[in-house]
Amino acid sequence: MSSVEGSTLTREETDLEAEFSSLPEVQRPYQVVVWNDPVNLMSYVAWVFRTYFGHPRERAHQLMLQVHEQGRAVVATGTREQAERDVTAMHHYGLQATLEES
Template sequence: MGMTHLPAGQPGVEVAPAEPQVKPPKMYKVVMLNDDYTPMDFVVDVLRRFFSMNPEKAVKVMLQVHHDGRAVCGVYRYEIAESKAMQVVEYAKAHEHPLQCAVEAA
């Protein structure tokens, strides 16, 4: 037996509760930026370590950074994107490299 969807307050009529409308979270890109100092093998290591890329994908993205000046490493919710970008920068600094990442709306 189905429920009738009528305005609340009418006697003898059962009203089904409305389904909550949940919007998906806004997504953000982690973008790696090129510099003239960070070695290519270090960039590949970062892409594998922080973005779980296989070696072939990591090399492809590294070359895109090298040739185009930037490349998207992944798309995440804001908190995750910000955390990954910060981890990359901290790891690069610890290894004395100026590698930078930016977070941009997807």
């Protein structure tokens, strides 16, 4: 195997690198994290999870308890753009939320 113009890559590796560099970047999943706060009622937090995310009553209640007891809960996953929209929506509902890469 020969080097390509001083590179440590073989011609085959260089060809593969060129081929894959033209492909669109794969969307990495992001998660929406809601944090505990001393302001919002637990019933309100569960209501937000049901209303905005469409979680069933029991799942919304479980997530609300996780926020309350553990300080945070992952309430949704998706593309970065969707996670950013969800975080903004949580802020509009008065909840503390962030996004992080899954």
